[in-house]
Amino acid sequence: MEDLEQNSVRNSQTLAGMIDHTILKPEATRAEVARLCDEAIAYGFASVCVNAVHADFVARHLKGSKVKTCVVVGFPLGASGAAAKADEASRAIAAGADEIDMVIDIGALREGDLDRFRADIAAVRRATTGKLLKVIIETCLLDDAQKETACRTAKELGADFVKTSTGFSSGGATVEDIALMRRVVGPEVGVKASGGVRTAENAWAMVEAGATRIGASAGIAIVGGAGKGGPVGY
């Protein structure tokens, strides 16, 4: 009975709608990005997540579909400074981005310079008014107290999501971190699990721990392996 219930909840359509279909490697070509867009439309993913150089291309490619254009900012080091991040976000939005995934100022948080840490997020929040803002806290470089501070601050400053990882550091999303982040931000703010999520099983574990979005380059494998139903129209 438990199993049956779980199976009925765990349907691939639900999961697909939570996936940010992601290509962030620096050598990505337009052909690869175009394919990702087509796949996102076919599978009903939440967004296509790319570097800013592809923002305009992706926004045009996705036009008329329900799939959002998601662009990373200050990525992946989070060390370009508040003003540069805000400018980058503004440019991405002007190019058609619906969602901005920014990386926090990790050094400021770790050294306890919370003024600098807050100013950085606040600047990007101002630049993204009306758009969805996800704040990447890069959990693998933080201790639990720092993770809590990051999530609490992001929520206070109006972030729509907190997000675990860039996928370019020493670790990705864990169930423990998702649970911690969900506990800190409560039910109103989204939690995105990203970095190393490659299977349906792992994705569902994240969702059950509190994730409401999954960032992955393996979205098709995740959905394909999620149980009932294949992709529609692909």
Add this chain to the structure above:
Amino acid sequence: MEDLEQNSVRNSQTLAGMIDHTILKPEATRAEVARLCDEAIAYGFASVCVNAVHADFVARHLKGSKVKTCVVVGFPLGASGAAAKADEASRAIAAGADEIDMVIDIGALREGDLDRFRADIAAVRRATTGKLLKVIIETCLLDDAQKETACRTAKELGADFVKTSTGFSSGGATVEDIALMRRVVGPEVGVKASGGVRTAENAWAMVEAGATRIGASAGIAIVGGAGKGGPVGY
């Protein structure tokens, strides 16, 4: 005799003057960056190389010394777009940067979109007039023909240096790549070896292959191991 000559050329002061003393990890604290500045002054390194968030701090810390402030732009993915990179460079210069190390648009080069590839470098060159511009080509992601195109284009567009690597991808500087880059750019443009250079022996191999600058976080080990004389005043 050969050995003696080589020893007399291989003195640590010469090498120190070629080193960009580097800290680019996202979790770097101001205390770590300050220590790097003090070390660079004491050892006579060419510059301190940091992320943009530290540009102002480093420029102030190095004021009155001969050590330059070097700031990375579009780092490490090179995928933030030409306009964002140019803005980032302008901001870094306004904050006190003497040298800008930009990452090329790797995807544009790999897919053969040379218009986009050139426009990216040209935009940053315009934004850095009067300052030193190094163009990071990320050799580990390119084949030899792409490396040649990158170096030739950077030289044509007025770059002061070509540079091998960010240190954040799958590989760093090799003697073969330095030799290739030197051959393509000729004697007028600098060549910077970066990524994985950790010993005097390796640094000298790069210099003998044509490098005129070494980017390293292990500058002190490199200089300390280079033979005669320790650091001055440290």
